[in-house]
Amino acid sequence: MAEEGKAEKAEKPEQTEETEAKKTEKAEKAEKAKEKPKKKSTLKEFRDKTGIKASEELRERHKKQRQIVKAIKEALKSGPKTIPQIVSETNLESKVVTWHLFTLWKYGEVREVEEVEGYFTYELAEKSE
């Protein structure tokens, strides 16, 4: 299954293929932006004009997410682990760990290692380390 998992992973297409022309166009746009004088922060202006701030609830949710991500990364520092192993080390709810761990996987911060008794083990990717 581990092999199958890896084979399936290899199938996963990378981001949309880009033609050389498109890459050049992107690079040109990025170059042009560098040459331009630095734009004023629109966020600052937005805040000043509207007075809108992130709600307390949103900040709380974000804080909690950060703590969960930190706990998962901390658990993985000592080596590859399955989700149940992360759960027992962090005391977090299993589905919460799954959701955050696969989000880290999606953004390349965590990668799968091997299958152990019906579960994959995961480790921190270099990017995250």
Added chain:
Amino acid sequence: MVEKYDALVIGGGVAGMESALVLADAGYKVLLVEKSPSIGGKMAELSKVFPTTDCAGCIISPKIAATSKHPNIKMMTYSEVKEIYKEDEGKFKVKVLKRPRYIDEDACIGCQRCEYACPVLVPDEYNYGLVARKAAYIYFAMASPRIAQIDLDNCILCGRCERVCPTEAVNFLQQPEELEFEVKAVILATGFKPFDAALKTEYGYGKYPNVIHALEMERLLAPSRPYNAVLRPSDGKIPDKVAWVLCVGSRDKSLGNPICSRVCCMYSAKQAILFSAAQLLADLTVYYMDIRAFGKGFEEFYNMAEDMGIRFVKGKVAKIEETENNNLIVRVENFETGEIEEEEYDMVVLAIGLLANSDVIKVFKNVNVELDPYGFINQFDVNANPVLTNVKGVFVAGCASGPKDIPDSIVEAGAAAAQCIDYLYELGYKISKVETAEPEGVVSGK
């Protein structure tokens, strides 16, 4: 000055794209309006198609590319048609609301730096919440246009996206824009709404993490899946024993949808086949009321699933309950034995039905587009000309007029475009110059 187009296509799924491409290839100018940040629709979420098990992404991406690049198609994504007034035959006034992405569309190069920098996690709609996206994000990898947007409702206004953007594309000052157009005809291709599985309370969707619906299973099976393999959402376990429950939200008067959704039997067989191919020893069961394998190659596909060892049980699932280890007990009345049976599974997939997505009719302000008794756009001449609505100059394509599979949606989309051309031709609007994308090297829709 008001921009003029020959046709307005509402909906950028496979039917909308096909209609737009047929019209555009024939030389007509098309305005394509899509609500979500990218065209592609539901098909862009699927793993493979039945009964050929061809890769859905491989079929849809050339259409996405052709639609995006066609010189005769103006594509408006993240936009909504708000009002349509029919002023005369061949004359519709249209108001479109362009929602702000808080990103300068011309400057964004789709590099995703804003997304990687953004610290906020939000349930990812494209993956039905199985994982998170960021508050600054690109809708999905193949999205077209490949432009980021900032979800201001979930943004903590930290400004990281603005700081890392290499082209200074982030613009928090963007405002919604209301734009006016004049078109000669309208094609409604708004697709379907998936049945909300949580309404079938006895199956525990939303309460038990390992009860998922079929579109979630599609994401788990797709090459661009949210997990590294098909795994349980509760704990990442590789499921050995999986059940599919058919007719969830279809053929069910108690839930207000008495009709068959036409695709659930086959997509469930397809999912079981794909799952079985990835995990040869898995124990897979499909609970069904009737198997409706009516299309070309469908019966053979169903037989193939049985030959692969997938168990089909004719019965009605009454209840699903969760055990301590997040397994699921399925209680079913077996129609063939008359017995009440209980069986434990690692994961259960609910084959949700296709419901009408006809809110679009509210945008017509001085004409009434009729609905059928099930809430789909009424096919005014269902036997002789199923793409006509009751309003002349307004056509319907794909699942907007009722559940159907991908080939049928594409056929109907082509027919709607042909009828639209006929309507324009009758009114005397002929193409003076056919602009074809071929010489420029742009992929044709054909």
